[in-house]
Amino acid sequence: MSDIMKPMPFAQLMDWALSEHDAEGTVFGVKKSASYEPGSGIDLFGGRIEAPFGPAAGPNTQLAQNLVAGYYAGARFFELKTVQVMDGAEMTACIPKPCIAPGDVCYNCEWSTELTCEDALGEYVKGWFAAKLLGREWGLGADDGFIFNMSVGYDLEGIQSPKVDGFIEGMKDASNTPAWEECRAWALANLDRFEHVDAAFVESISPQVSTSMTVSTMHGCPAEQIEAIVRYLLVEKGLDTCVKVNPTLMGYDFVRERLDSLGYGALSMERTNFEKDLQWDDAEAMFRRLIEVAKGEGRQFGIKVCNTLPVNVTYNELPSDQMYMSGVALFPLAIAVVHRIAKTFEGNIHISFSAGADENNIAELYQAGVWPVTLATALLRPSGYDRFAKMAENVGLVTGSGKRHVDVEAVAALDESCVAGDRYRRPEHAQGKRSLPAELPFLDCLACRACMTVCPNRANVVIEVPGFKRKQIVHVDGMCNECGNCAVFCPYEGRPYRNKPTIFWSVEDMDASENDGFCRLPDGTFRVRLSGDTEVYDVDDAACGLVDEFRSVVIAVRDRYGYLLGPSAER
Numbered sequence: 043m044s045d046i047m048k049p050m051p052f053a054q055l056m057d058w059a060l061s062e063h064d065a066e067g068t069v070f071g072v073k074k075s076a077s078y079e080p081g082s083g084i085d086l087f088g089g090r091i092e093a094p095f096g097p098a099a100g101p102n103t104q105l106a107q108n109l110v111a112g113y114y115a116g117a118r119f120f121e122l123k124t125v126q127v128m129d130g131a132e133m134t135a136c137i138p139k140p141c142i143a144p145g146d147v148c149y150n151c152e153w154s155t156e157l158t159c160e161d162a163l164g165e166y167v168k169g170w171f172a173a174k175l176l177g178r179e180w181g182l183g184a185d186d187g188f189i190f191n192m193s194v195g196y197d198l199e200g201i202q203s204p205k206v207d208g209f210i211e212g213m214k215d216a217s218n219t220p221a222w223e224e225c226r227a228w229a230l231a232n233l234d235r236f237e238h239v240d241a242a243f244v245e246s247i248s249p250q251v252s253t254s255m256t257v258s259t260m261h262g263c264p265a266e267q268i269e270a271i272v273r274y275l276l277v278e279k280g281l282d283t284c285v286k287v288n289p290t291l292m293g294y295d296f297v298r299e300r301l302d303s304l305g306y307g308a309l310s311m312e313r314t315n316f317e318k319d320l321q322w323d324d325a326e327a328m329f330r331r332l333i334e335v336a337k338g339e340g341r342q343f344g345i346k347v348c349n350t351l352p353v354n355v356t357y358n359e360l361p362s363d364q365m366y367m368s369g370v371a372l373f374p375l376a377i378a379v380v381h382r383i384a385k386t387f388e389g390n391i392h393i394s395f396s397a398g399a400d401e402n403n404i405a406e407l408y409q410a411g412v413w414p415v416t417l418a419t420a421l422l423r424p425s426g427y428d429r430f431a432k433m434a435e436n437v438g439l440v441t442g443s444g445k446r447h448v449d450v451e452a453v454a455a456l457d458e459s460c461v462a463g464d465r466y467r468r469p470e471h472a473q474g475k476r477s478l479p480a481e482l483p484f485l486d487c488l489a490c491r492a493c494m495t496v497c498p499n500r501a502n503v504v505i506e507v508p509g510f511k512r513k514q515i516v517h518v519d520g521m522c523n524e525c526g527n528c529a530v531f532c533p534y535e536g537r538p539y540r541n542k543p544t545i546f547w548s549v550e551d552m553d554a555s556e557n558d559g560f561c562r563l564p565d566g567t568f569r570v571r572l573s574g575d576t577e578v579y580d581v582d583d584a585a586c587g588l589v590d591e592f593r594s595v596v597i598a599v600r601d602r603y604g605y606l607l608g609p610s611a612e613r
């Protein structure tokens with residue numbers, strides 16, 4: 043196992059998506075797709091979205107395959123993982139792993155993208171291009187029915203650095219980026235793989251990948267710094283801009299009381315985190331000024347509710363001093379922030395939302411004028427991306443000019459009801475991991491697919507292997523950053539990202555890991571590690587010495603799932 047993710051070349055990404063769709067009727071393991079009626083959609087940030095929801099900036103918007111899986115499932119607003127001046131290996135080294143713990147309450151100690159700014163730009167461009175091609179090919183919706191929304195942090199100096207500025211400008215116009223040329227060249231050379239994509243369509247794809255931004259600031263960022271960043275993005279960069287606010291805006295006492303009333307008394311918080319964060323009076327005055335700045339520039343200014351809540355690590359939840367709470371427990375705090383802002387501005391303000399949103403509350407939020415709505419925690423739980431299809435069904439047809447008005451009464455009702463019923467109350471019985479009293483087997487586990495649906499990067503894959511009654515799980519090393527999420531949901535004692543047969547994309551990757559697994563060599567043989575011993579085998583030779591059942595796994599991957607073998611694998 044290795045915690046370094048490797049971007050997939052566009053050729054492999056597309057081969058994977060098209061081959062899996064043809065053979066299995068799924069795309070990166072996503073079973074349910076949502077498609078939208080021609081002409082549906084609602085205006086936003088100079089574009090149009092066919093559905094008012096999608097993945098939040100986080101683990102589900104880091105790699106191109108995350109974006110393709112989300113688009114196929116029905117997401118139409120993508121808040122891309124935050125990019126900042128500290129990136130790549132330097133960032134990865136700062137994140138203790140595992141970094142996600144989605145139990146009763148979801149915690150994380152992750153941060154911005156673990157890719158370099160340049161690779162992040164490449165992934166977003168590839169995801170954009172792939173969604174355009176696949177959407178057209180499979181008739182999933184209008185060619186321009188989705189929006190990519192950038193997220194940058196965390197201070198003005200970093201955002202103005204050549205590295206982050208290069209990222210922003212590349213997203214505004216990707217036509218001169220290497221990733222754009224890679225996508226365009228692949229598409230033009232592979233038109234025979236499509237029925238509904240031709241050269242004219244490929245050349246018509248807009249290189250304007252994003253014209254909008256959600257600003258992420260650190261907890262404790264001074265008000266003047268937040269305002270300076272938003273002004274800079276609105277005025278100098280010409281971007282529609284939302285600023286993400288924190289639940290701390292409601293003050294320690296309110297948050298403590300509300301959490302206690304819902305059964306979250308054991309959550310430990312520091313009052314100082316509330317005192318050093320943005321205060322309400324400063325926030326209100328700042329929002330009023332920024333609304334005027336945006337009007338003057340002909341841009342949209344909005345507020346994103348909300349960031350995570352910093353809490354103390356008290357039961358070894360994660361290997362960190364502090365962690366960040368998200369998910370259902372955050373909803374009652376976030377909706378109080380929405381209510382306060384909406385009431386103060388009499389509804390005349392753009393509010394987007396992310397805090398415990400899912401298929402059960404998306405319709406209420408959208409009908410209250412609070413959108414787009416993004417998800418992170420719900421996507422990290424079983425069903426994962428498949429939830430988007432249910433969300434599309436629950437929201438129904440979306441049409442309109444996108445004129446923003448939050449229904450203050452509807453928001454007040456949501457604020458009131460979330461503390462009245464049991465929906466947002468901590469469950470009485472902790473929802474711990476239901477472990478089978480057994481170690482996770484290398485082959486032939488229950489094949490419950492949980493590790494596949496909860497993996498944001500799609501690094502666990504279900505395959506069919508002749509000779510086995512049940513499906514098998516293989517793990518793709520290059521796509522995993524050891525976030526730990528799949529281990530939380532596997533019913534066995536064990537970690538799928540550590541204990542399942544692992545496919546390596548290079549000998550170097552294999553040497554950097556202790557996992558048992560295999561790697562295809564240039565001459566067509568396979569380097570295999572089993573029980574720690576590494577040998578090279580010609581798997582077509584039944585007498586090669588490799589144990590038969592594992593030889594079947596390797597052959598099945600090679601012959602039926604060749605795209606798993608990596609960028610250099612010949613099909």
Ligand code: SF4
Pocket residue numbers: 496497498499500501502521522523524525526527528529538539
């Ligand atoms: S395989 Fe598991 S540890 Fe790796 S990225 Fe996916 S969920 Fe995280």
Ligand code: SF4
Pocket residue numbers: 482487488489490491492493494515531532533534538542
């Ligand atoms: S490895 Fe665990 S989570 Fe994955 S399919 Fe097998 S039993 Fe289910």
